[in-house]
Amino acid sequence: RTLVWTERERLARAASNIKDPKHEPMSKLSIADLLEVTTLADEPILVVRTGRSDVRALMNAYSEDEVVEYLNYSKETAFQRCDAATKRTRRLVKMITILDMNHSKMSGNDRRFFKALGRASKDAEIYYPQLLALTVPVNPPAYIGILWQLGKRFMPARTIAKIRFCSATDTTNAKQHVGQCPFVGRNFTPETLPTFLGGTMPPVGRLRLADDP
Numbered sequence: 001r002t003l004v005w006t007e008r009e010r011l012a013r014a015a016s017n018i019k020d021p022k023h024e025p026m027s028k029l030s031i032a033d034l035l036e037v038t039t040l041a042d043e044p045i046l047v048v049r050t051g052r053s054d055v056r057a058l059m060n061a062y063s064e065d066e067v068v069e070y071l072n073y074s075k076e077t078a079f080q081r082c083d084a085a086t087k088r089t090r091r092l093v094k095m096i097t098i099l100d101m102n103h104s105k106m107s108g109n110d111r112r113f114f115k116a117l118g119r120a121s122k123d124a125e126i127y128y129p130q131l132l133a134l135t136v137p138v139n140p141p142a143y144i145g146i147l148w149q150l151g152k153r154f155m156p157a158r159t160i161a162k163i164r165f166c167s168a169t170d171t172t173n174a175k176q177h178v179g180q181c182p183f184v185g186r187n188f189t190p191e192t193l194p195t196f197l198g199g200t201m202p203p204v205g206r207l208r209l210a211d212d213p
Contacts, residue, residue, distance in 0.1 A: 019073070022062065026070050029058040034078060035194075039187040042088075043133060044073075044081040044095045047194065047207055051103035051139070055113035059189040064116045071120035072127075075144070079128050094133035100197060102139040102172060109147060120156030125156055132159070138166040138178050138197060171198035 025038055027033075027052075032048040039045060058067060078095045085093035124131060143149070166181035178184050178197045193199025194207060203212055 009153055012095065020069070022066060023070060023073065026058060026062060026067070027206050029054045029061070030067075030070070031206060031209075032074065034081065035192070035201075036204075037192045037201070038085070039053055039096060039192065040189065041093070041187055042085045043093055043187070044085070045192070046078055046095055046097045047100065047197070047209060048097065048211075049100045049102075049196075050199060051101045051105075051108075051141075052209060056108060056110040059110050059112040059116070064112065065207070066124065067113070067116040068119045068123070071117065072123055075120070075124055075128050075131060079131050082131060092130060096133055097135040098178065098184075098197065099137040100139055100171075101141055101144075102138055102170070102196065104139075104141040104147075106141075106143050106146070109150070111150070114151055114154045117151075118156075121155050121159045125158060132162055134180055134183060135159075135163045136166050136178070137163065138168055138181070139171055140165060140169065168198065172196060 006213055027122050030048075031053045032083075033044060034134075035045040035047060037045065060071075082095055164181065164183060166178060166179045166184065168176040168178055170176050176198055178188070178199070180195055187198075190200045192201065194201050194203040196203060196212065203209070
């Protein structure tokens with residue numbers, strides 16, 4: 001019953017764009033945002049700059065429950081975008097998540113964050129079973145195998161099945177393009193991707209950092 005009430009409250013807050021006061025400082029530590037543009041199939045695009053995020057500081061400053069709620073609120077916002085596109089196009093529209101792992105360091109990862117992420121993924125299976133189409137990690141670090149083994153311990157099998165690693169390992173300064181990934185290449189244009197992913201769109205909002213060109 002508590003879960004149902006919490007979900008209704010989250011839905012109402014997201015629909016009214018009412019955010020928890022903690023969300024803004026949390027977003028500076030876990031850098032992610034929905035792009036204003038969509039894929040060619042009208043799918044919302046969530047970009048997470050995992051390599052520039054500081055999840056250790058996030059978990060030191062906030063409780064696991066607070067981080068789970070923050071992640072779930074983001075999913076509710078994305079779900080509403082998908083729902084609107086589904087009604088507009090009359091076909092099921094899901095979200096694409098791109099994880100930019102550039103600048104990732106093994107020392108920057110935190111087991112507590114993986115646990116919170118796993119909980120949020122399990123919640124998503126209940127509340128948003130049709131939300132995610134694919135998660136595409138880009139610019140994976142050399143230690144991705146170790147990180148992948150750790151992450152899989154906490155994430156549901158259905159979430160893991162939707163992950164497709166991209167072969168691009170350096171999309172900064174247009175050296176490579178995330179469009180090298182077969183799925184992304186068919187569904188994105190350079191204009192729908194930030195420059196740090198090899199596109200032509202300057203990053204804005206939460207995704208723009210001080211040292212971005």
